[in-house]
Amino acid sequence: MAISLPDPAPLGAPLPLSARPEVLEFLATRRSATALTLAAPGPEEAELDILLRLAARVPDHGKLTPWRMIVLSPSAKTEFAARLEALAQGRGDAKAVTKLGKLKAPPMGVAVISRPQLGDIPEWEQLMSAGAVCANLLYAATAMGYGANWITDWYAYDPDAMRILGLEAGERVAGFIFIGTAKEPPLERDRPDWRRLVTAWTA
Numbered sequence: 001m002a003i004s005l006p007d008p009a010p011l012g013a014p015l016p017l018s019a020r021p022e023v024l025e026f027l028a029t030r031r032s033a034t035a036l037t038l039a040a041p042g043p044e045e046a047e048l049d050i051l052l053r054l055a056a057r058v059p060d061h062g063k064l065t066p067w068r069m070i071v072l073s074p075s076a077k078t079e080f081a082a083r084l085e086a087l088a089q090g091r092g093d094a095k096a097v098t099k100l101g102k103l104k105a106p107p108m109g110v111a112v113i114s115r116p117q118l119g120d121i122p123e124w125e126q127l128m129s130a131g132a133v134c135a136n137l138l139y140a141a142t143a144m145g146y147g148a149n150w151i152t153d154w155y156a157y158d159p160d161a162m163r164i165l166g167l168e169a170g171e172r173v174a175g176f177i178f179i180g181t182a183k184e185p186p187l188e189r190d191r192p193d194w195r196r197l198v199t200a201w202t203a
Contacts, residue, residue, distance in 0.1 A: 038105055067115060
C-alpha cells in the first residue's frame with residue numbers, strides 16, 4: 001500500500017499536539033494476529049523502512065537508545081529457523097522443534113534486542129523502552145494493514161539460540177515481531193475489566 005509520512009522534524013522543531021480520534025478508534029479495536037495465520041506477502045522494503053522508523057520513535061529516558069533491531073527477511077528467517085531446529089534436534093527436544101512453527105509461518109520478522117547502557121538511568125526504564133519498541137512496531141504493522149504478533153519463546157532466552165541470532169554480551173531479546181498477511185481475521189479475545197485494575201491514590 002502507498003504510505004506517505006511527513007519527513008522527520010528538525011531537532012528542536014515544535015510538534016503541535018492535536019486530537020487524533022482515528023488513533024483512539026484503532027487502539028480500541030487493535031488485535032494481534034496469530035503467528036500461524038500469517039503468510040506472504042509481508043511488507044515491502046519501503047514499508048519496512050517506515051515500520052522501523054516508527055518503531056524507534058519511543059520514550060527513551062536519557063536518549064540512550066538501549067535497544068536495536070535485527071530484521072529477519074524471508075530467507076534469513078528460514079535459515080535462522082533451520083539452525084534453531086538443528087539445535088533443538090541435537091538436544092533431542094521435540095517440543096522445542098514443534099514450537100518453531102510460529103517462527104516458520106510468517107514471511108518475515110524483526111527481533112527487538114534490549115541492550116541496557118551503564119549510567120544513571122535505571123536498567124528497568126531501559127528495558128521498558130525496548131518493550132515500547134516492540135509495541136510501536138506491532139501497532140504500526142497492524143495500522144499498515146498487516147497482521148503482526150509479538151512472540152517470545154525458548155529461542156528468545158536460550159543462550160545458544162541467542163548466539164545464533166548474533167547477540168552480544170548483556171543483550172537480551174525483548175521480542176520477535178512477526179509480520180505478514182493474515183489468512184483469517186483475528187478474533188477478539190477476553191479483555192480484563194480495567195475498572196478492577198485502577199485505583200485512585202489518596203493521601
